[in-house]
Amino acid sequence: MMKFYIASSFIKKADVRYVADKLKVKGYSHTYDWTKNERASTFSQLQEIGLLEKNAVIESDFLVILLPAGKGSHIELGIALGHGKKVYLYSPDEEVNHFETTSTFYHLPEVIKCFGSLEDLVEKIRTD
Known part of the structure; x- marks a missing residue:
């Protein structure tokens, strides 16, 4: 079973x-769902979330980034690239x-640029 992680900004939670x-319906496994989190309010919460997200990117087989995305997503992009992961970069x-x-x-x-609808993105991942 292929594992994925999705990076984006808080304003894109619904799209994530x-x-x-x-992807889960199609048989993929989600390594970590950060959309269940509230915004961190302490440094220890930032550290905890950062460790969870870093490990989820490393554990994944591929990363999906939904633009627009913030600095955290771009750090996750760097982690994924540094670990030789395939990256699907969605830009509407x-x-x-x-x-x-x-x-x-x-x-x-290793970065596959995807355009169109979110459904097009899912289909591209599924057939790639």
Whole structure:
């Protein structure tokens, strides 16, 4: 069973849950669901969540990033790339292809850029 982790921002919680549910129905296993957390209010909570998320990325077979995403998601991208993971980078508006707003790391060979609907993203993961 392939394992996944989804990185994004708090404002994308509903989309993260949608994609996770669709992938689980297709037989994938979610390594950690951070959307169940509230925002951390102490440094010890930040550390605890950070360890859980770091370990979930390392344990996963692939990472999904739903843009727009914050600095935490980009750190998770770095962890995944550093561990040789495949990354599905979802950009609803193809912003990743705009030179002014893109990141160097979005264009590495192990990063698969995905556009369209969230359903298109799930289908791309399933058939890849």
